[in-house]
Amino acid sequence: MEYNHMLEGEQWDSFRVVDGEFPDEKDLEKYDGFVISGSSHDAFQDTDWILKLCDIIKKLDDMNKKVLGICFGHQLIARAKGGKVGRARKGPELCLGNITIVKEAATPENYFGEEVPANLRIIKCHQDEVLELPQNAKLLAYSSMYEVEMYSIKDNFLCIQGHPEYNRDILFDIIDRVLAGGHIKQDFAETSKATMEKNEADRKFWQKICKNFLKGQPSLLV
Numbered sequence: 001m002e003y004n005h006m007l008e009g010e011q012w013d014s015f016r017v018v019d020g021e022f023p024d025e026k027d028l029e030k031y032d033g034f035v036i037s038g039s040s041h042d043a044f045q046d047t048d049w050i051l052k053l054c055d056i057i058k059k060l061d062d063m064n065k066k067v068l069g070i071c072f073g074h075q076l077i078a079r080a081k082g083g084k085v086g087r088a089r090k091g092p093e094l095c096l097g098n099i100t101i102v103k104e105a106a107t108p109e110n111y112f113g114e115e116v117p118a119n120l121r122i123i124k125c126h127q128d129e130v131l132e133l134p135q136n137a138k139l140l141a142y143s144s145m146y147e148v149e150m151y152s153i154k155d156n157f158l159c160i161q162g163h164p165e166y167n168r169d170i171l172f173d174i175i176d177r178v179l180a181g182g183h184i185k186q187d188f189a190e191t192s193k194a195t196m197e198k199n200e201a202d203r204k205f206w207q208k209i210c211k212n213f214l215k216g217q218p219s220l221l222v
Contacts, residue, residue, distance in 0.1 A: 033066035036073030043075035122162030164206030
């Protein structure tokens with residue numbers, strides 16, 4: 001799944017906010033939804049582009065726009081809305097992870113559909129986490145590693161710590177690159193790859209959740 005994989009009638013625009021490329025505020029209204037993706041930067045940094053993105057998140061909230069936050073986006077939305085973000089207390093994750101769905105919170109309007117799974121597999125690649133949710137956020141999923149794996153705010157924010165768009169090849173490429181760069185050790189790399197020996201991420205289910213959220217059509221999830 002790629003966020004900019006277009007279906008008929010869709011138009012996607014990309015902005016490299018890390019390079020200072022933002023949509024004009026006067027153009028925000030023309031978009032039906034937004035995706036804030038992953039980043040190698042920390043969501044708790046106070047660099048100019050991160051602070052500006054926090055301001056835009058607040059504006060999008062005021063406009064009731066749909067915003068999907070992935071990994072860094074998941075963390076930054078929590079920060080912008082009054083939550084707390086920091087280094088992961090149990091350490092980084094670079095693997096296929098299993099998260100537990102909070103069934104009483106994951107109702108059809110959260111785009112899971114009527115058959116809410118107990119668990120979902122998703123590829124994880126991060127060293128930071130949401131330490132404290134914003135006051136009006138609803139926890140949708142957690143894991144043995146992290147208390148906040150997925151949450152929503154009202155009907156316009158859906159945030160996921162893992163990467164629903166990643167597949168095995170992407171994960172292995174990242175592992176190889178960070179190993180070559182000396183950021184992880186060989187045994188950590190081998191353990192990370194071993195998580196995908198017998199299982200795959202639930203990418204089709206995640207794809208439907210994300211698309212249904214952005215389109216506001218939970219009935220599409222079958």
